[in-house]
Amino acid sequence: MAQALRPRPVPRVLLLSLLAVACWFLLRPLLDPAPPLPALHASLGLSILALLGALYLVPSLGPAFVHANLKGRDLLKTYDDPIPESLGLVCAALYILLLILFIPFAFSDFLNGQRNAAKKPREGLVINEFPHHQLSLYLSSLLSLLMATMLGFLDDVFDIRWRHKLPIPIIASIPLLMVYYSERGATDVVVPIPLRWLLGSLLNLGPLYYVYMSLLSTFCTNSINILAGINGSEVGQALVIALSVILNDLLYLPWPIGFRIPLHLLGRGREVDFGGVWSAGMAYGSAVLVERHLFSLYFMLPLVGVCAGFMYHNWYPARVFPGDTLCYVTGMAFAVVGIQAHFSKTLLLFFLPQIFNFVLSCPQLFGLVPCPRHRVPRFDAETGLLYPSTASFKEHAPSRLATVVLRVLAAPRFVRLTADPKTSEIAETTNLTILNAFLLRFGPMREDSLVKVLIATQVAGSVFAFVVRYGLAGLVYDGNRR
Amino acid sequence: MAQALRPRPVPRVLLLSLLAVACWFLLRPLLDPAPPLPALHASLGLSILALLGALYLVPSLGPAFVHANLKGRDLLKTYDDPIPESLGLVCAALYILLLILFIPFAFSDFLNGQRNAAKKPREGLVINEFPHHQLSLYLSSLLSLLMATMLGFLDDVFDIRWRHKLPIPIIASIPLLMVYYSERGATDVVVPIPLRWLLGSLLNLGPLYYVYMSLLSTFCTNSINILAGINGSEVGQALVIALSVILNDLLYLPWPIGFRIPLHLLGRGREVDFGGVWSAGMAYGSAVLVERHLFSLYFMLPLVGVCAGFMYHNWYPARVFPGDTLCYVTGMAFAVVGIQAHFSKTLLLFFLPQIFNFVLSCPQLFGLVPCPRHRVPRFDAETGLLYPSTASFKEHAPSRLATVVLRVLAAPRFVRLTADPKTSEIAETTNLTILNAFLLRFGPMREDSLVKVLIATQVAGSVFAFVVRYGLAGLVYDGNRR
Numbered sequence: 001m002a003q004a005l006r007p008r009p010v011p012r013v014l015l016l017s018l019l020a021v022a023c024w025f026l027l028r029p030l031l032d033p034a035p036p037l038p039a040l041h042a043s044l045g046l047s048i049l050a051l052l053g054a055l056y057l058v059p060s061l062g063p064a065f066v067h068a069n070l071k072g073r074d075l076l077k078t079y080d081d082p083i084p085e086s087l088g089l090v091c092a093a094l095y096i097l098l099l100i101l102f103i104p105f106a107f108s109d110f111l112n113g114q115r116n117a118a119k120k121p122r123e124g125l126v127i128n129e130f131p132h133h134q135l136s137l138y139l140s141s142l143l144s145l146l147m148a149t150m151l152g153f154l155d156d157v158f159d160i161r162w163r164h165k166l167p168i169p170i171i172a173s174i175p176l177l178m179v180y181y182s183e184r185g186a187t188d189v190v191v192p193i194p195l196r197w198l199l200g201s202l203l204n205l206g207p208l209y210y211v212y213m214s215l216l217s218t219f220c221t222n223s224i225n226i227l228a229g230i231n232g233s234e235v236g237q238a239l240v241i242a243l244s245v246i247l248n249d250l251l252y253l254p255w256p257i258g259f260r261i262p263l264h265l266l267g268r269g270r271e272v273d274f275g276g277v278w279s280a281g282m283a284y285g286s287a288v289l290v291e292r293h294l295f296s297l298y299f300m301l302p303l304v305g306v307c308a309g310f311m312y313h314n315w316y317p318a319r320v321f322p323g324d325t326l327c328y329v330t331g332m333a334f335a336v337v338g339i340q341a342h343f344s345k346t347l348l349l350f351f352l353p354q355i356f357n358f359v360l361s362c363p364q365l366f367g368l369v370p371c372p373r374h375r376v377p378r379f380d381a382e383t384g385l386l387y388p389s390t391a392s393f394k395e396h397a398p399s400r401l402a403t404v405v406l407r408v409l410a411a412p413r414f415v416r417l418t419a420d421p422k423t424s425e426i427a428e429t430t431n432l433t434i435l436n437a438f439l440l441r442f443g444p445m446r447e448d449s450l451v452k453v454l455i456a457t458q459v460a461g462s463v464f465a466f467v468v469r470y471g472l473a474g475l476v477y478d479g480n481r482r
Numbered sequence: 483m484a485q486a487l488r489p490r491p492v493p494r495v496l497l498l499s500l501l502a503v504a505c506w507f508l509l510r511p512l513l514d515p516a517p518p519l520p521a522l523h524a525s526l527g528l529s530i531l532a533l534l535g536a537l538y539l540v541p542s543l544g545p546a547f548v549h550a551n552l553k554g555r556d557l558l559k560t561y562d563d564p565i566p567e568s569l570g571l572v573c574a575a576l577y578i579l580l581l582i583l584f585i586p587f588a589f590s591d592f593l594n595g596q597r598n599a600a601k602k603p604r605e606g607l608v609i610n611e612f613p614h615h616q617l618s619l620y621l622s623s624l625l626s627l628l629m630a631t632m633l634g635f636l637d638d639v640f641d642i643r644w645r646h647k648l649p650i651p652i653i654a655s656i657p658l659l660m661v662y663y664s665e666r667g668a669t670d671v672v673v674p675i676p677l678r679w680l681l682g683s684l685l686n687l688g689p690l691y692y693v694y695m696s697l698l699s700t701f702c703t704n705s706i707n708i709l710a711g712i713n714g715s716e717v718g719q720a721l722v723i724a725l726s727v728i729l730n731d732l733l734y735l736p737w738p739i740g741f742r743i744p745l746h747l748l749g750r751g752r753e754v755d756f757g758g759v760w761s762a763g764m765a766y767g768s769a770v771l772v773e774r775h776l777f778s779l780y781f782m783l784p785l786v787g788v789c790a791g792f793m794y795h796n797w798y799p800a801r802v803f804p805g806d807t808l809c810y811v812t813g814m815a816f817a818v819v820g821i822q823a824h825f826s827k828t829l830l831l832f833f834l835p836q837i838f839n840f841v842l843s844c845p846q847l848f849g850l851v852p853c854p855r856h857r858v859p860r861f862d863a864e865t866g867l868l869y870p871s872t873a874s875f876k877e878h879a880p881s882r883l884a885t886v887v888l889r890v891l892a893a894p895r896f897v898r899l900t901a902d903p904k905t906s907e908i909a910e911t912t913n914l915t916i917l918n919a920f921l922l923r924f925g926p927m928r929e930d931s932l933v934k935v936l937i938a939t940q941v942a943g944s945v946f947a948f949v950v951r952y953g954l955a956g957l958v959y960d961g962n963r964r
Binding site: 064067068069070093097100101103104107108135136139140142143146147149150153157158159171174175178179181182183184 | 546549550551552575579582583585586589590617618621622624625628629631632635639640641653656657660661663664665666
């Protein structure tokens with residue numbers, strides 16, 4: 001069945017029309033009058049190029065990957081064709097290259113519109129975009145992304161063992177940490193109101209802050225990497241998280257319109273007004289907050305571009321696989337914006353499904369429950385449906401702790417246990433992943449339905465995250481600065 | 483003959499003693515009184531770690547490379563054992579990681595000794611090491627090095643065709659160019675005295691300067707890559723060039739001693755005095771020149787470390803091969819210091835053997851003369867000696883241009899031609915490389931003798947370069963600033 005190998009066609013009209021739009025966005029900052037945020041226009045243009053690049057490069061480079069032995073069988077299909085693996089490398093390379101080409105738009109005086117700043121003072125808050133010293137933060141972020149790409153690709157080539165690759169993202173975060181230290185970045189966190197009697201309102205974490213930053217990189221990277229295995233799952237998660245971050249960033253931009261979030265409808269007796277002429281949204285006129293969220297946008301917009309383009313080819317039935325490279329680079333991109341733009345707690349709220357999956361996986365990851373090589377759902381060729389996959393206690397009976405943990409997880413139907421008829425001990429459990437939990441909850445389903453359920457869950461998680469962030473955070477934090 | 487696969491042993495006493503020395507150099511900047519150039523101490527310490535890392539990591543990671551199908555046969559040996567290929571990746575990764583770890587030493591106020599600057603004013607020129615804005619130049623250099631590593635490794639994995647990979651270093655130089663542009667780097671060059679009547683004393687090249695910079699990266703990278711093929715050749719060249727650059731940099735440092743170069747012995751009637759208490763050597767008190775050459779030293783010292791460590795294992799008979807990765811990363815490192823520290827013309831003087839080899843190779847590279855897949859000398863298993871390899875005009879007779887070019891090259895015995903006895907046209911020529919030219923000049927020799935000849939030539943080229951730079955440059959340039 002050679003159909004799986006034939007690349008999904010991309011309509012040519014898309015290329016031409018999108019290319020024209022991208023060029024317009026790239027040229028617009030050069031025209032008078034310059035837009036208020038010229039670099040954002042350029043970023044949008046580059047993001048469209050990212051989309052186009054991924055749409056066209058991924059299928060055309062696929063054969064080279066198969067040739068270089070970077071290929072895999074799709075475990076959840078009836079056919080055996082080799083599918084090009086590690087195509088996330090193409091996405092990562094394209095993404096980083098576009099971010100590098102973006103440097104003059106964001107940081108040079110000529111291109112980012114400051115040539116006009118002296119001539120025409122504008123109404124309201126003046127956005128000088130990045131202060132110049134932010135260039136080193138930007139470059140250190142690029143270094144971390146490139147290292148994550150490199151390490152992800154090495155992982156794909158050398159097939160590093162699971163336990164060995166857990167700390168790899170820490171290495172990739174070293175450039176971030178080094179530059180953060182050299183630039184004397186702040187290492188204090190705002191203390192939640194209920195704890196202030198003990199810790200004061202600002203707590204300086206000192207060296208612990210660096211530990212926190214590298215753990216954040218590790219978590220963002222690995223949590224996407226272990227929620228994987230079905231067509232479109234890795235890139236689907238990344239896409240929803242990136243869009244959520246973008247939506248959050250947009251709240252802090254100086255929109256020329258006023259709007260308000262009607263939080264009183266939630267019964268909180270409080271509304272959040274924002275917007276107004278250049279009042280910089282939720283940033284309440286703080287230029288620093290605007291800069292931070294622009295920084296975040298510049299990283300997230302092209303990421304959405306490459307992810308969307310890649311998803312087109314990775315969607316069920318997948319023509320290409322992402323490899324670990326895609327998980328590494330997207331995870332590191334999220335960590336980078338969370339750290340550099342100082343919204344790591346909000347970022348973690350967008351990772352709710354990943355946190356759930358990680359916590360659920362812990363008994364298998366840390367050896368309490370046997371962990372087979374693949375934990376993806378089991379494909380039944382006759383029905384064409386996916387069923388929960390299982391891990392069995394063949395070697396030895398489950399420990400008392402494992403039994404307790406599994407029984408607790410079985411209560412809300414996160415796992416299904418099979419008892420040994422003789423000893424009545426647990427003989428088998430479904431693998432501890434969110435994908436298997438979905439199959440237990442909603443019954444066997446096709447692979448494309450399962451990935452849709454996953455994406456819907458991710459979206460629901462983000463909606464919940466926004467409610468928590470802007471609805472409930474006021475209970476434990478004052479102001480809206482974090 | 484499994485002997486070739488057994489890694490060359492590294493004496494344990496070396497590890498322990500060098501580790502102690504490295505720690506001392508890393509700790510010294512923290513002790514009072516701080517040394518005048520604290521970051522240079524740290525750089526020396528990291529360079530020793532680079533040496534140790536390469537000595538130990540290269541042999542221990544070799545099997546993983548063989549396992550991942552990154553291996554090759556040594557064409558110039560009697561045995562067929564697979565030799566791990568692309569181990570330059572280990573060197574490059576180590577090198578870049580150490581350069582990243584160096585950031586706080588060079589750029590943070592606490593570690594680079596400025597904490598003492600206010601307390602005790604020192605005699606003579608005050609070196610504040612890097613101005614803070616140089617951090618972005620440093621980071622862009624790291625980005626270019628990392629991209630060169632990535633692209634070199636992709637080249638090794640995907641085996642990119644020769645003509646396609648020529649422009650690859652241009653991509654790796656993009657971060658350099660972008661940041662140079664954003665930082666509004668100077669784009670003018672000093673005009674040699676004989677041309678000043680026409681061009682003035684400073685010529686602004688504008689966009690052409692960026693073309694020059696990317697061509698320099700391309701040349702440095704590819705010229706090392708094509709002078710390759712025998713054990714130790716790639717890393718040997720890189721080592722000599724790096725040491726030459728270091729020697730040149732040392733001339734510009736503020737030595738606490740006075741010395742002079744007796745140029746009057748060369749009959750030039752002029753001496754160059756330099757040194758003196760903090761008079762900053764050839765920099766004549768220019769803090770900018772000192773900073774630039776420190777920048778260069780920080781990149782070159784660890785490079786010497788990794789190259790020396792790698793050479794130990796790559797020396798005849800080689801236990802590991804460098805792959806394209808090593809050539810890419812060393813070439814890019816030279817381009818980076820040449821560009822960022824503004825001594826690209828001096829740098830090119832250290833590339834004389836590479837320039838000769840490149841010019842000699844041109845007829846084959848550009849299709850005038852047939853170019854076989856490998857141009858390395860031919861190994862004769864009976865005598866154990868290397869003989870010049872040949873390319874024959876089988877397909878069609880040489881064009882008139884090719885005949886003229888080859889006859890010109892044959893006059894100084896750079897090539898040896900074989901005439902067709904019937905037509906008296908050229909039927910065969912030795913391959914147009916400096917290695918074959920050596921074999922023609924000095925007769926067949928063993929592989930280790932040939933690499934020694936190559937290294938000796940490189941050293942002689944550097945001696946000549948210093949004579950030209952500090953003896954003859956005064957004829958066409960005034961001052962010693964370039």
